[in-house]
Amino acid sequence: MSEKQNVQQLREEVNPVFSTAQSCLQITAAMGDEESEKLRKILGFTRFGEDSKERAADVPPQVLEALIRVMLVFNSHVEGRFFGINNYLKETGARQVLDLPCGYTARGIKLAESHVKYFGADLPAVIDAFQPAVKQVIGDNPDILYQAVDATNYDSLRQALGNAQGELTITTEGLLIYFTQPELETVFGNIRRLLLEFGGRWITPDNELHFATEPLLSAILGDMPADGAAKVAEITAGIVAKTTLSNNVFFDKNLENAKKFVSDMGFDLELVPMGRYLPEKLAALSGLSEEVRRNAMKVLGAVNFWVMTPKAGISENYSCNSQSFQSEVNLNGDLLHVRLAGRLDTITSPDLLALFKQAQEKGTISHISVDMKELEYVSSAGLRVLMIMRKAVTENKDFSLINMNQTVRDIIETTGFDTIFC
Numbered sequence: 485m486s487e488k489q490n491v492q493q494l495r496e497e498v499n500p501v502f503s504t505a506q507s508c509l510q511i512t513a514a515m516g517d518e519e520s521e522k523l524r525k526i527l528g529f530t531r532f533g534e535d536s537k538e539r540a541a542d543v544p545p546q547v548l549e550a551l552i553r554v555m556l557v558f559n560s561h562v563e564g565r566f567f568g569i570n571n572y573l574k575e576t577g578a579r580q581v582l583d584l585p586c587g588y589t590a591r592g593i594k595l596a597e598s599h600v601k602y603f604g605a606d607l608p609a610v611i612d613a614f615q616p617a618v619k620q621v622i623g624d625n626p627d628i629l630y631q632a633v634d635a636t637n638y639d640s641l642r643q644a645l646g647n648a649q650g651e652l653t654i655t656t657e658g659l660l661i662y663f664t665q666p667e668l669e670t671v672f673g674n675i676r677r678l679l680l681e682f683g684g685r686w687i688t689p690d691n692e693l694h695f696a697t698e699p700l701l702s703a704i705l706g707d708m709p710a711d712g713a714a715k716v717a718e719i720t721a722g723i724v725a726k727t728t729l730s731n732n733v734f735f736d737k738n739l740e741n742a743k744k745f746v747s748d749m750g751f752d753l754e755l756v757p758m759g760r761y762l763p764e765k766l767a768a769l770s771g772l773s774e775e776v777r778r779n780a781m782k783v784l785g786a787v788n789f790w791v792m793t794p795k796a797g798i799s800e801n802y803s804c805n806s807q808s809f810q811s812e813v814n815l816n817g818d819l820l821h822v823r824l825a826g827r828l829d830t831i832t833s834p835d836l837l838a839l840f841k842q843a844q845e846k847g848t849i850s851h852i853s854v855d856m857k858e859l860e861y862v863s864s865a866g867l868r869v870l871m872i873m874r875k876a877v878t879e880n881k882d883f884s885l886i887n888m889n890q891t892v893r894d895i896i897e898t899t900g901f902d903t904i905f906c
Contacts, residue, residue, distance in 0.1 A: 504658060505587035505610055507532070511562045512589065515767040519590035519621060526617040527588065532559075557700045559768035564758065564784050565657050565689050570594060571761035572687065572789065578653040582645065582678070584635060585659050588614050593621055596628035605644045608632040635659065636667050636887075638674040645678070652684035660690045660734050666886040668732040669853060672749040673821055679794050680816070686751075686792045689758055691735050691742055696787050703779040704772065748851045748882065750819040751792040759785025795819070802842055804835040810858075811836050815843045818850040822873075825858035828866030837869045840876075849876055857887035867901050874905060 510532035512520040524531075566589060573581060579600055583591055586604030595602045606614070611632040622628065631644035645652075654675055663671060675686050733745045746753050762784060769777045800815040809832035810825040820843055828836060843849065852873055856862075862870075874883045885905050888896070896902050 505585065505606070507558075508562050508566070508658070509588035509590075511559050511768075512566055515559070515563050517590060519593045522621050523588060523590055523614075523617050526620050527613060529588075556704055556768050556772070557697060560700065560766050560780060560784060561693055561697075563766050563768045564762055564787075565693060566591070567763050568689070568758045568761040568789075569655055569657065569687065571763075572756070573600070573653060573655070574598075575761065576653070580648060580650055580652050580682075580684075582641075582652055582654045584633070584641075584654060584656055584675075585610070586614075586630065587657070588617075590621075591655075592618060592628045592630070596622060596625045599627055601648065602628045603644055603648065604628070604630040605633040605635075605641065606630075607634075635674065636663075636670045638677060641674055641678060645682075648682065650682065652679065652682040654678070654684070654686040656686065656688040656690060658690065660688065660732070661694060663732055665732045666884075668734055669749065669884055669886050670855065670857075672746075672751075673853060673855065676750050676794050676816075676821075677814075680799055684793070687756075687789050688792075689787055689789050691739070691790070692787045693758075694735060695737070695739075696783050699783045700780055703776060703783055746790070746792060747795075748819070749853075750795050750816050750821075750851075752795050754791040754793075755788040756791050757785065758787045758789055761789075800843065800846055802839045804839055806832060806835070808832065809835065811839060813839045813843055815846055815849070818848050820849045820852045821855070822852065823855045823858070825860075827861045827863075828859060828869070829861065829863040830865040833863070833865040833869045836866070837872065840869070840873055844876065850878070851882045851884075852877055853884045853886060855887050856885055856889070856892055859889070859892055862892055862895055864899065867896070867899060871901070871904065880905075 506529055509520055509524055509527070510529055513524040514532040570591060573595065580603075581591075581595055581600060582603045582605060583589075585606040586592060587606060587610065592602040592604045604611075604614075604618075611630050615630040618628065618630070629644075629646070631640075633640040633644050635641065660668060660671070679686065734742050736742050736745075743753060759781075762781070765777075766781070766784075769780050772780070795817045802813040802815075804811050806826075808827045809829075812823040814821045820840075822836075822840075824836070826832070854870070854873070870885070874880075877883050883905065885896075893902075896905065
């Protein structure tokens with residue numbers, strides 16, 4: 485195995501969700517999209533379904549028959565969201581798009597050919613293979629750029645946009661369900677920060693489309709018992725992706741909790757019916773009866789795009805920097821986001837407290853998120869400042885410590901503050 489192949493394999497093992505991106509390209513190619521088929525051939529991916537036959541070899545015939553039909557659910561998910569978002573971007577006149585993650589989809593080609601500035605962002609395992617493949621299809625085009633990113637790392641996201649200017653539309657498909665709650669909060673904070681700089685909106689159907697799976701199964705599988713449908717869905721997920729799903733509030737079955745989270749993270753939310761932007765017919769459903777197709781399209785049409793924009797209001801920024809400690813505080817409306825780096829100790833804690841009081845003077849703070857990714861140490865004095873900040877909000881869930889390293893976590897647990905902050 486060459487060094488390049490070995491690096492690629494290691495990247496895929498670290499980020500197994502890449503196989504979902506491969507499946508999505510195989511599906512859009514199988515659904516008749518010409519650019520997707522060109523990319524599939526260049527990348528050397530098999531036709532959709534061929535590489536899953538062996539994995540399903542030991543499945544009982546009746547389950548296999550159901551599996552074949554249930555894959556239509558996944559296919560319609562992918563086809564519906566891909567073309568639905570493309571149509572949304574076209575009809576809303578988006579001129580600059582950050583596709584996070586871009587996967588192996590042909591969206592960039594379609595947008596760049598319409599002179600829309602396209603930034604494709606994904607894991608290194610995807611970008612390294614995909615960027616040269618896209619170039620073979622579209623050639624050198626200044627309107628299409630690809631960059632390897634980590635969505636939880638703001639600097640990598642900002643770097644991907646280079647010298648971009650003007651309003652930005654951010655699209656997210658099939659990503660958010662893989663994040664833990666702290667990771668999700670970090671991603672929301674990063675995207676909000678980008679939109680505060682550029683203006684624009686963030687669109688995703690991820691959570692509602694996820695919950696559309698059961699009614700779609702019912703429409704396509706008919707009267708299959710619920711436990712059987714659940715088993716089929718489990719096997720299907722194993723075929724499509726090599727990773728597990730996380731548990732975060734954006735995918736809470738009670739969508740009101742997800743809406744509150746969006747608000748707490750500093751976004752206004754607009755629900756836009758995906759049905760407005762779906763193609764009249766989906767190729768994934770073409771082999772089904774008219775009644776089944778109609779029922780399935782009704783389910784998909786009821787899914788909403790979640791269109792999020794940073795809450796209106798003046799955004800205040802405060803910072804302090806010393807040799808051993810840095811803090812950035814951003815107040816947007818009643819939402820406070822804090823980033824800490826270095827040592828929060830007896831000497832530096834008063835600086836953080838001063839920034840917090842400065843933000844408090846602007847009005848009521850309802851939610852506080854403290855990013856501790858770069859915090860190396862926290863003393864009892866630092867913990868007391870965090871306690872003062874915690875007491876400024878009504879409920880524990882409105883105060884979040886995210887991205888703690890093990891050293892800081894151990895200190896908080898040893899001192900017993902984990903029972904207060906968590």
